Each structure stands twice: as C-alpha cells, then as structure tokens.
Amino acid sequence: MDLQPIHDGGAGLTKRVGDRERSDVCDELAAHFAAGRLTGEELDDRLARAMRAQTVVDLIELVSDLPRRVPTTPAPAPGPQPGPIPVDRTLAWNGFDIICLLLLIGGLMVSGLLLLVAGAWEPAAFVAALVGGTAAAVGGAAAMHLGHRAMARHDHRVASRR
Known part of the structure; x- marks a missing residue:
C-alpha cells in the first residue's frame, strides 16, 4: 500500500482505509518484526492499532518510524516462445x-x-x-x-x- 499523502491539499490523509490497506500494513509490520526492528510487544500493539485504523493517517503513524519497505515483485515467468511446435516423429506411424x-x-x-x-x-x-x-x-x-x-x-x- 502506498501510504504517501495524495497530492490534493492533504485531503488524502483523511481518506478512510479498508481491510486490504490494514492487511498490507500488518504484513509490513510483521516484516519489520522479522528483521528485528520491532519487539514482540511493539508488534502486538501496532497490529491491534492497525486493525482499528480508520484513515490513512492512522496507518502512517504505525510505520512512520520504520524504514520504508520496497515491495518485491517476482520476475514474470517467461511465456511460450513463438514458432513451430516440435513434433516427435520417433513414435509416429507413417x-x-x-x-x-x-x-x-x-x-x-x-x-x-x-x-x-x-x-x-x-x-x-x-x-x-x-x-x-x-x-x-x-x-x-x-x-x-x-x-x-x-x-x-x-x-x-x-x-x-x-
């Protein structure tokens, strides 16, 4: 989730968030906990607050003191190669x-x-x-x-x- 304020005069900070945004922040907090940046108690507290968050500001407060996590996107799998389909003639009857x-x-x-x-x-x-x-x-x-x-x-x- 992109938690940067939307360039519309700061009105983006007060936009309401949904379950997906809350879940994204919870995943980010878990990654920071796994990296050793948060203690167990801090993680529990922030996860509870994330689940109660209603606006973008509420979620930004939970991750503002942590380094920004760069989302990793997997490399796309190579698609089928164009060209003729090879035919195995060793088993074909002619x-x-x-x-x-x-x-x-x-x-x-x-x-x-x-x-x-x-x-x-x-x-x-x-x-x-x-x-x-x-x-x-x-x-x-x-x-x-x-x-x-x-x-x-x-x-x-x-x-x-x-």
Whole structure:
C-alpha cells in the first residue's frame, strides 16, 4: 500500500482505509518484526492499532518510524516462445511403417498357410516352410529397420540445411 499523502491539499490523509490497506500494513509490520526492528510487544500493539485504523493517517503513524519497505515483485515467468511446435516423429506411424507392417502380416499369413498345406503332405516341406517363413519375417523386419534409418538420415540432412 502506498501510504504517501495524495497530492490534493492533504485531503488524502483523511481518506478512510479498508481491510486490504490494514492487511498490507500488518504484513509490513510483521516484516519489520522479522528483521528485528520491532519487539514482540511493539508488534502486538501496532497490529491491534492497525486493525482499528480508520484513515490513512492512522496507518502512517504505525510505520512512520520504520524504514520504508520496497515491495518485491517476482520476475514474470517467461511465456511460450513463438514458432513451430516440435513434433516427435520417433513414435509416429507413417505410411512406410504401415506398408511394412502389412507386408509382414501378409508374409506371415502366406507362410502359415504354406506350413499347413506342406505339413499335411510332407514333414520335410513343413520344416522348409517354417524356415522360409521365419526368414521372410526377419527379412521384413530388417527392411523396415533399414527404411527407418534411411528416413532418419534424410530428415537429419533436411534439418541441418535450415
């Protein structure tokens, strides 16, 4: 609260105060007590008088012999920075991922069908289909991994040009 007289011929000193102004003075008195400028008895007396104060003059009398406290305002928190929102593409599914996944599922289904058919005719063909299906699945996973690496290198090159 600004307890300086208002420049209107001294009439500001007789203006009535409210709970907010009383509370501000009580906070200031508590700060002076914490700094060792007031004793406990002085603080109690001034707090009681502050709560009964009716005009600006009543409040000024309570703090006039104390150094003026400079109000501390916290530094404003930095706001959001303008610019594009970064997108984490490591978890996003793109078209290439979906195509590779569909090819992998399709390959596993075909190899499973071959396993069923080959197993019914010849046990050796069953083993061959099992090995072939496993090789197809591993090959699909490897192709997907290599495709991801190629896309990451491309993205890195594009980002470094900016």
